[in-house]
Amino acid sequence: MGKVRLEAFSDGVLAIIITIMVLGLRAPHSGQWSALRPLLPVFLSYVLSFVYIGIYWNNHHHLVHTVSRVGGGMLWANLHLLFWLSLFPFATGWMGENRFSPLPTALYGVVLMMAAIAWQILQRSIIAGHGSGSMLANAIGRDLKGKSSVAFYAVAIFAAFMSPWISRVLYVSVALLWLVPDRRIEKVVAERRN
Amino acid sequence: MGKVRLEAFSDGVLAIIITIMVLGLRAPHSGQWSALRPLLPVFLSYVLSFVYIGIYWNNHHHLVHTVSRVGGGMLWANLHLLFWLSLFPFATGWMGENRFSPLPTALYGVVLMMAAIAWQILQRSIIAGHGSGSMLANAIGRDLKGKSSVAFYAVAIFAAFMSPWISRVLYVSVALLWLVPDRRIEKVVAERRN
Amino acid sequence: MGKVRLEAFSDGVLAIIITIMVLGLRAPHSGQWSALRPLLPVFLSYVLSFVYIGIYWNNHHHLVHTVSRVGGGMLWANLHLLFWLSLFPFATGWMGENRFSPLPTALYGVVLMMAAIAWQILQRSIIAGHGSGSMLANAIGRDLKGKSSVAFYAVAIFAAFMSPWISRVLYVSVALLWLVPDRRIEKVVAERRN
Amino acid sequence: MGKVRLEAFSDGVLAIIITIMVLGLRAPHSGQWSALRPLLPVFLSYVLSFVYIGIYWNNHHHLVHTVSRVGGGMLWANLHLLFWLSLFPFATGWMGENRFSPLPTALYGVVLMMAAIAWQILQRSIIAGHGSGSMLANAIGRDLKGKSSVAFYAVAIFAAFMSPWISRVLYVSVALLWLVPDRRIEKVVAERRN
Numbered sequence: 036m037g038k039v040r041l042e043a044f045s046d047g048v049l050a051i052i053i054t055i056m057v058l059g060l061r062a063p064h065s066g067q068w069s070a071l072r073p074l075l076p077v078f079l080s081y082v083l084s085f086v087y088i089g090i091y092w093n094n095h096h097h098l099v100h101t102v103s104r105v106g107g108g109m110l111w112a113n114l115h116l117l118f119w120l121s122l123f124p125f126a127t128g129w130m131g132e133n134r135f136s137p138l139p140t141a142l143y144g145v146v147l148m149m150a151a152i153a154w155q156i157l158q159r160s161i162i163a164g165h166g167s168g169s170m171l172a173n174a175i176g177r178d179l180k181g182k183s184s185v186a187f188y189a190v191a192i193f194a195a196f197m198s199p200w201i202s203r204v205l206y207v208s209v210a211l212l213w214l215v216p217d218r219r220i221e222k223v224v225a226e227r228r229n
Numbered sequence: 230m231g232k233v234r235l236e237a238f239s240d241g242v243l244a245i246i247i248t249i250m251v252l253g254l255r256a257p258h259s260g261q262w263s264a265l266r267p268l269l270p271v272f273l274s275y276v277l278s279f280v281y282i283g284i285y286w287n288n289h290h291h292l293v294h295t296v297s298r299v300g301g302g303m304l305w306a307n308l309h310l311l312f313w314l315s316l317f318p319f320a321t322g323w324m325g326e327n328r329f330s331p332l333p334t335a336l337y338g339v340v341l342m343m344a345a346i347a348w349q350i351l352q353r354s355i356i357a358g359h360g361s362g363s364m365l366a367n368a369i370g371r372d373l374k375g376k377s378s379v380a381f382y383a384v385a386i387f388a389a390f391m392s393p394w395i396s397r398v399l400y401v402s403v404a405l406l407w408l409v410p411d412r413r414i415e416k417v418v419a420e421r422r423n
Numbered sequence: 424m425g426k427v428r429l430e431a432f433s434d435g436v437l438a439i440i441i442t443i444m445v446l447g448l449r450a451p452h453s454g455q456w457s458a459l460r461p462l463l464p465v466f467l468s469y470v471l472s473f474v475y476i477g478i479y480w481n482n483h484h485h486l487v488h489t490v491s492r493v494g495g496g497m498l499w500a501n502l503h504l505l506f507w508l509s510l511f512p513f514a515t516g517w518m519g520e521n522r523f524s525p526l527p528t529a530l531y532g533v534v535l536m537m538a539a540i541a542w543q544i545l546q547r548s549i550i551a552g553h554g555s556g557s558m559l560a561n562a563i564g565r566d567l568k569g570k571s572s573v574a575f576y577a578v579a580i581f582a583a584f585m586s587p588w589i590s591r592v593l594y595v596s597v598a599l600l601w602l603v604p605d606r607r608i609e610k611v612v613a614e615r616r617n
Numbered sequence: 618m619g620k621v622r623l624e625a626f627s628d629g630v631l632a633i634i635i636t637i638m639v640l641g642l643r644a645p646h647s648g649q650w651s652a653l654r655p656l657l658p659v660f661l662s663y664v665l666s667f668v669y670i671g672i673y674w675n676n677h678h679h680l681v682h683t684v685s686r687v688g689g690g691m692l693w694a695n696l697h698l699l700f701w702l703s704l705f706p707f708a709t710g711w712m713g714e715n716r717f718s719p720l721p722t723a724l725y726g727v728v729l730m731m732a733a734i735a736w737q738i739l740q741r742s743i744i745a746g747h748g749s750g751s752m753l754a755n756a757i758g759r760d761l762k763g764k765s766s767v768a769f770y771a772v773a774i775f776a777a778f779m780s781p782w783i784s785r786v787l788y789v790s791v792a793l794l795w796l797v798p799d800r801r802i803e804k805v806v807a808e809r810r811n
Contacts, residue, residue: 248440
């Protein structure tokens with residue numbers, strides 16, 4: 036029961052985050068092409084963030100599927116993840132409005148990295164509550180994908196001050212890496228059923 | 230179970246989209262009639278978009294009803310649809326604030342057309358996951374209504390640059406065409422029950 | 424099943440409406456008492472609207488409880504009600520920012536009246552789908568409360584142009600009249616159980 | 618059933634409150650460090666309020682768990698709590714934008730105190746509906762934690778006009794006091810199961 040409400044609240048917050056990000060795309064007062072052009076970077080950063088929130092929603096779905104007991108620690112680890120995800124609209128809007136300039140591009144990476152670390156903490160709190168032989172512990176193994184994402188974001192943050200292009204390529208690459216839902220959990224779930 | 234969460238998340242996003250569109254209708258500082266008049270086109274575009282989101286919510290309800298297995302492809306096809314629908318508040322606000330002038334009217338059509346194409350993709354991903362003899366495949370048949378809507382939007386986009394009136398009439402006409410919930414699915418569901 | 428989704432979507436929209444209304448209460452740039460004082464009418468109109476949306480949420484809960492079959496007509500009657508309720512943030516903000524001056528006060532009444540009429544239509548569409556001997560038909564009887572509310576709003580709209588005070592008193596009075604959840608439905612539900 | 622909807626609606630409102638607070642953190646037009654610095658107090662007040670709403674969500678979860686009958690009084694006591702919580706985005710934004718200056722810091726305390734009082738009223742309305750020997754009545758006992766929080770907020774409100782630092786320390790301290798989910802209810806629930 037606690038699990039259902041955890042999921043429902045997270046879904047609610049993610050649905051709101053993904054939707055209010057579009058408020059950063061303000062309707063210009065003029066109806067000409069020239070008024071639309073400065074919105075292109077804002078639009079592109081919105082697309083990127085939409086994909087990221089979609090990935091988190093998707094994988095959150097798989098993650099919570101492995102949970103059988105919800106404790107206080109897990110609730111706060113989940114809220115901690117939602118906190119960093121709630122900063123996406125701000126980081127997205129700032130990066131878009133400043134045309135992917137160094138500092139906003141780096142800050143976007145900081146939010147991505149903190150969310151990825153919060154994800155790691157949430158995973159650990161679930162494993163801590165279910166034992167090292169649990170479904171999730173088997174599914175993620177050494178979690179190279181999760182850990183390397185954090186490393187990629189760290190590189191992207193520093194690269195932003197040299198060439199923001201490196202950061203942009205890294206943000207898109209990591210998103211593509213995660214776009215596929217986490218087969219590891221699906222696989223272990225399927226195996227357990229047999 | 231995955232289906233319930235897919236539906237809940239989509240409902241959440243649609244509920245937020247339909248409600249934040251009204252934020253485009255900003256309360257003027259003056260309390261006179263003259264302050265209200267420029268809001269009329271914004272209000273009219275809001276009504277049109279409210280009806281469209283209502284139609285999508287209604288038909289999404291019918292569509293998900295035919296789903297028995299939720300796969301990764303379907304989740305992303307659904308997020309892709311939500312992405313285009315999330316641009317409704319922007320497109321609606323821009324068209325309304327610029328009094329249905331050519332470019333904003335055309336862009337509104339682009340968002341409508343992309344959402345309609347995303348709907349087609351979502352239908353195909355559901356049929357691909359359930360077989361060509363599935364409930365949905367029988368229900369939509371050759372899907373003339375869906376395909377002709379895309380064509381009407383395409384015509385409306387080009388017509389906007391000649392006479393935005395043609396586009397407005399087309400947008401309202403297609404909305405009326407869809408206002409009735411999709412009887413085809415209801416019919417096939419009823420037949421299967423017998 | 425359709426009933427659950429109807430309820431969930433309505434709850435979502437009502438939760439968003441009740442919460443985004445507070446966005447009309449913008450944080451002033453100065454931190455002095457003088458900056459807070461002009462917000463008082465905005466705050467009072469927010470309180471009134473919060474109570475009204477609370478009443479609608481409460482009674483919607485009772486209304487849907489009587490539903491056993493959800494048809495297309497009912498879905499659209501429900502969306503029609505949500506449409507008028509979605510204009511609450513605009514009407515509330517406009518009335519508050521213009522310190523309850525005549526025209527905004529009258530427009531607030533128009534939105535209240537249209538929502539009350541939409542409620543009547545929703546009730547009728549439910550009765551039409553369940554028969555005149557249905558639980559709801561027995562519960563509301565001749566529905567004097569619903570019909571007189573519409574009349575009070577109509578009086579308040581015209582009174583706003585003479586003395587907005589009359590309208591304010593009427594809006595608060597009708598809210599008090601409805602603050603108690605609809606005992607009629609509760610009573611009939613209880614009787615049926617015996 | 619009424620309990621499920623009460624919980625779902627409250628979750629929806631809390632999810633929206635926690636997310637729209639971040640809209641107070643507006644993306645500056647410049648992409649320099651200097652543009653980011655004035656946002657620091659806004660960010661800090663956002664963190665504090667995020668934790669408070671998280672605490673309320675968490676404890677609301679435990680509180681509703683003790684409910685077996687939902688009456689009209691409880692619904693309105695719950696809406697009354699949501700009303701004060703809905704003022705968090707305003708109070709947070711005003712305190713943050715004015716760098717924790719006296720009056721906004723005091724007003725933040727007023728909203729915290731009113732929400733804490735509304736929580737007490739909600740608890741009492743639940744106990745009133747379930748008897749003094751109920752699960753909740755046993756769990757909270759004399760509720761020293763709840764009552765002392767109200768007292769701390771009252772002290773913080775007055776202290777804000779002397780030294781806002783005292784208020785800040787008090788707000789953070791009370792948050793830390795509540796950060797742990799209410800073990801008292803968990804304990805009584807566990808005892809009843811044995």
